[in-house]
Amino acid sequence: MRIRAYLLNITVLLAVSLFLAPKIILIEFFSSRWIDTGIASIFLFILQDLILSTIIYLITTTLISKNKFYFYLLSISSGFILLCLLLDMRVRELWLKPLDFQIISYSLQHASNLTSGIEIFLNQSSGFGLTFRFIVFILFLAYLTTWLLVGLTTYKIHTHQITNKEAKSKHSALLILFLSTLFLGSIFTKDARYDLNVNIFTNPLIATFKSISSLNPTQAKAILEFEQPTYPLSAINDIQKLDSLPTPDFKNLVFIVLESVRWNSIFGAGVNTGEKYPVFEKLSREGMLSKSYVSVPHSSKGYYSILTGLHAYPDIEIKEAMPLYQPSIIHELIKKRNMEAIAFSSLFLQFENMDGFLKSVGVSNSYAVSDIASDKNHPQNNNSFGESDEHLFSSSVSHLKDITNKGKGFIALYFPFAAHYPYSCTTNSTPQTTLAKYEECIMKTDTLIGEMLDTFDKSGILDSTLFVLVGDHGESFGEHGLFIHNSSMHEEEVTVPLIFWANGKILPKNTSTTSHQTDIAPTIADFFGVTDSPLNIQGVSLLREQGNRVFFMSTFFDELSSALVEYPHKYIYEYSQDAITKYNIEDDPQEKTPQTILGNEFDTIKNRLLSYNLYQKAVFAKQPEQTE
Missing domain, CATH: 3.40.720.10 (Alkaline Phosphatase, subunit A)
Incomplete structure (x- = not known):
C-alpha cells in the first residue's frame, strides 16, 4: 500500500519538474552568448523555478490525497502554467525581457500587423538547436504522459483508500523547510543578467519581500540633470559653421x-x-x-x-x-x-x-x-x-x-x-x-x-x-x-x-x-x-x-538596457543586473571584448544614463494633445 503512495509522489514530481524545462532551454540558448554556466550561476537562474515547482508539488500531493477530483483542476492549471512559461522563454530569447502585461497588450493591439513575425517566433532556433514549435510539441507530449501517470496513481490510491498520515506529515515538513530555504535564498540573491533568474509566477511575491526587507539596502543617490536637454533651434546660430562655402539653395526635400x-x-x-x-x-x-x-x-x-x-x-x-x-x-x-x-x-x-x-x-x-x-x-x-x-x-x-x-x-x-x-x-x-x-x-x-x-x-x-x-x-x-x-x-x-x-x-x-x-x-x-x-x-x-559629442540611446523595452557613446568608448547599462559593460569601438568595432566597469566610473555612467531615461519620460509626460 505504501508503494502506491510513493508512486503518487514520484509521478507528481515528474509532472512538476517540467516547469524547469523552459528555464533550462533558455540557459542553453544563452550559454554561448552572455551568461556564466557554472553550478552557482545555474542554481541562481533556476532558483525561482524550483520554488514554483515545489509549491505546485505540495499543493498537488495534498489536494489529490484528499479528493481525486482535484486531479482534473490541477492538471489543467499545470498545463496553463507550463504554456505561459514556454511563451515567457521565447519572449526572453527574442527580446531579453520576461513576458509581462505590456508585451501582451502591445502584441494584442498590433496582432494583425505582427503575423509575419510568427515565422521567427515559431521556427527560429530556440535552444538545443530546436525550434520553439518542436519544443512545445515535445513538452506537450511529456505533459500528457506525466499527468496520465498522476491520474492512474490517483485512481489506485483512492480505490484502495491509502493513508499514511505520519509519513505524509514528515514529508510535508521537509518540503516546507526546503521551500523556505529556497525562498530566503531568492531574497538574498542579486538579480541575474536580463532577469534570467526571474520566474513570472513567483517573482511578484519575492520582489515584494525584497522591497520591504533590508537584506539588499540601496543608497539613494540624487540623479543629475540630463546633459542634453531640449533647446531652441535658433541657438545653433551661435555655433561656428564648418566652412565659408555658401549653402546650396534647395527648393525640394526628399527623405x-x-x-x-x-x-x-x-x-x-x-x-x-x-x-x-x-x-x-x-x-x-x-x-x-x-x-x-x-x-x-x-x-x-x-x-x-x-x-x-x-x-x-x-x-x-x-x-x-x-x-x-x-x-x-x-x-x-x-x-x-x-x-x-x-x-x-x-x-x-x-x-x-x-x-x-x-x-x-x-x-x-x-x-x-x-x-x-x-x-x-x-x-x-x-x-x-x-x-x-x-x-x-x-x-x-x-x-x-x-x-x-x-x-x-x-x-x-x-x-x-x-x-x-x-x-x-x-x-x-x-x-x-x-x-x-x-x-x-x-x-x-x-x-x-x-x-x-x-x-x-x-x-x-x-x-x-x-x-x-x-x-x-x-x-x-x-x-x-x-x-x-x-x-x-x-x-x-x-x-x-x-x-x-x-x-x-x-x-x-x-x-x-x-x-x-x-x-x-x-x-x-x-x-x-x-x-x-x-x-x-x-x-x-x-x-x-561638433565639439565632443555624446550619443544616448535606449531599448524599446523600458529599463532593459541603455547606452551612451563617448568616442571611442561605448557603455551599455543593463538594468536588471545593475551592470555596465564598456567597449572600445575604435579598436573593437564588433564589440567582442567587453570590459566590466566598477567604482566611480560605474556610478558616473549609470547616473548619466538614468538621467537620460528620466528626462525623456518627463518630456513626454508634459506633452498634451493639441492642435496647431
Missing part, C-alpha cells in the same frame, strides 16, 4: 527612411560598398556620409527622432504617435519656405498609427503603394508588414509634379519596405542565409533608388532637391545572440547610414564621421535657412562644429 538598414551591412568593415551597393557608394562619395546612432531601435521611434530632432520615448508605448500636433522640421519648412509635405509608403500606414503620426508632424497626404501604383496588380512578396517597393518611387513623381505646378516646393517622405523581415524581396530560390537574403534586399533598394534618381532627372526635379537617406534602426543577425531589433544596444542594431546628397552640388564635409538621428532636423534647417526658430531640438546641425 528616404531605409527600413531596418544597418550601417554594418553597407559601410561596415570589409564591405565592398561599390560592388554591392553602387548607388549608396556614389551618394556617400559625392555627398555627406556619417554613421548615425538611433535613439531607440524601433521604426516609429526612429521616425520621431528624424523629423523632430528629439529623442524618442524610451519605452514600448508609442507616445510619439499620440499628439494631434507636434512641432517638427516639416512644419517649419511649410511655414517659412512655401513647401508641401507628402509621404509614400510600402509599409502599412495603419501600423502604430503611422498615418496619424505623419499628419501630426505636418504631412498632409500619405499614400500606400497600392494607392498610387499604375499597375494595380503589382503586389509581389507582400506580407502582413507591407507591400513590394517596385512601384514606390516611380509612381510618386506625378504627385510631386502636381505640387511644383502649384509653385510650391515639396517635402517627399519615402518608406521602402524591402529590408524589413522576412527579407523576401526577390524570388531567388537558391538557399541563402537570413543575412544574405537581408543584404540582397538592400541591394534591391539600392537599385530602385538609382532608378528613382533617373526618373527625377527626366522630370526636371532632381537638381533642385536635397536628398536625405537614413536608416530607422539597425538589425541583429545573431552577432550578440539576438535577431531582428528592439532589444540590443550593440552596433548592429543602433547604427545606421546617414547620407545627405544633392546632384551636382558640393556639400560641406563634416570632420566628424559619427552623428545621431536627432541631428537630421537641425541640419535640414541649416540647409534651408530656417534656423531662426523656437523649435525645440536635442541634436546638433552637421553643418556646424
Whole structure:
C-alpha cells in the first residue's frame, strides 16, 4: 500500500519538474552568448523555478490525497502554467525581457500587423538547436504522459483508500523547510543578467519581500540633470559653421527612411560598398556620409527622432504617435519656405498609427503603394508588414509634379519596405542565409533608388532637391545572440547610414564621421535657412562644429538596457543586473571584448544614463494633445 503512495509522489514530481524545462532551454540558448554556466550561476537562474515547482508539488500531493477530483483542476492549471512559461522563454530569447502585461497588450493591439513575425517566433532556433514549435510539441507530449501517470496513481490510491498520515506529515515538513530555504535564498540573491533568474509566477511575491526587507539596502543617490536637454533651434546660430562655402539653395526635400538598414551591412568593415551597393557608394562619395546612432531601435521611434530632432520615448508605448500636433522640421519648412509635405509608403500606414503620426508632424497626404501604383496588380512578396517597393518611387513623381505646378516646393517622405523581415524581396530560390537574403534586399533598394534618381532627372526635379537617406534602426543577425531589433544596444542594431546628397552640388564635409538621428532636423534647417526658430531640438546641425559629442540611446523595452557613446568608448547599462559593460569601438568595432566597469566610473555612467531615461519620460509626460 505504501508503494502506491510513493508512486503518487514520484509521478507528481515528474509532472512538476517540467516547469524547469523552459528555464533550462533558455540557459542553453544563452550559454554561448552572455551568461556564466557554472553550478552557482545555474542554481541562481533556476532558483525561482524550483520554488514554483515545489509549491505546485505540495499543493498537488495534498489536494489529490484528499479528493481525486482535484486531479482534473490541477492538471489543467499545470498545463496553463507550463504554456505561459514556454511563451515567457521565447519572449526572453527574442527580446531579453520576461513576458509581462505590456508585451501582451502591445502584441494584442498590433496582432494583425505582427503575423509575419510568427515565422521567427515559431521556427527560429530556440535552444538545443530546436525550434520553439518542436519544443512545445515535445513538452506537450511529456505533459500528457506525466499527468496520465498522476491520474492512474490517483485512481489506485483512492480505490484502495491509502493513508499514511505520519509519513505524509514528515514529508510535508521537509518540503516546507526546503521551500523556505529556497525562498530566503531568492531574497538574498542579486538579480541575474536580463532577469534570467526571474520566474513570472513567483517573482511578484519575492520582489515584494525584497522591497520591504533590508537584506539588499540601496543608497539613494540624487540623479543629475540630463546633459542634453531640449533647446531652441535658433541657438545653433551661435555655433561656428564648418566652412565659408555658401549653402546650396534647395527648393525640394526628399527623405528616404531605409527600413531596418544597418550601417554594418553597407559601410561596415570589409564591405565592398561599390560592388554591392553602387548607388549608396556614389551618394556617400559625392555627398555627406556619417554613421548615425538611433535613439531607440524601433521604426516609429526612429521616425520621431528624424523629423523632430528629439529623442524618442524610451519605452514600448508609442507616445510619439499620440499628439494631434507636434512641432517638427516639416512644419517649419511649410511655414517659412512655401513647401508641401507628402509621404509614400510600402509599409502599412495603419501600423502604430503611422498615418496619424505623419499628419501630426505636418504631412498632409500619405499614400500606400497600392494607392498610387499604375499597375494595380503589382503586389509581389507582400506580407502582413507591407507591400513590394517596385512601384514606390516611380509612381510618386506625378504627385510631386502636381505640387511644383502649384509653385510650391515639396517635402517627399519615402518608406521602402524591402529590408524589413522576412527579407523576401526577390524570388531567388537558391538557399541563402537570413543575412544574405537581408543584404540582397538592400541591394534591391539600392537599385530602385538609382532608378528613382533617373526618373527625377527626366522630370526636371532632381537638381533642385536635397536628398536625405537614413536608416530607422539597425538589425541583429545573431552577432550578440539576438535577431531582428528592439532589444540590443550593440552596433548592429543602433547604427545606421546617414547620407545627405544633392546632384551636382558640393556639400560641406563634416570632420566628424559619427552623428545621431536627432541631428537630421537641425541640419535640414541649416540647409534651408530656417534656423531662426523656437523649435525645440536635442541634436546638433552637421553643418556646424561638433565639439565632443555624446550619443544616448535606449531599448524599446523600458529599463532593459541603455547606452551612451563617448568616442571611442561605448557603455551599455543593463538594468536588471545593475551592470555596465564598456567597449572600445575604435579598436573593437564588433564589440567582442567587453570590459566590466566598477567604482566611480560605474556610478558616473549609470547616473548619466538614468538621467537620460528620466528626462525623456518627463518630456513626454508634459506633452498634451493639441492642435496647431
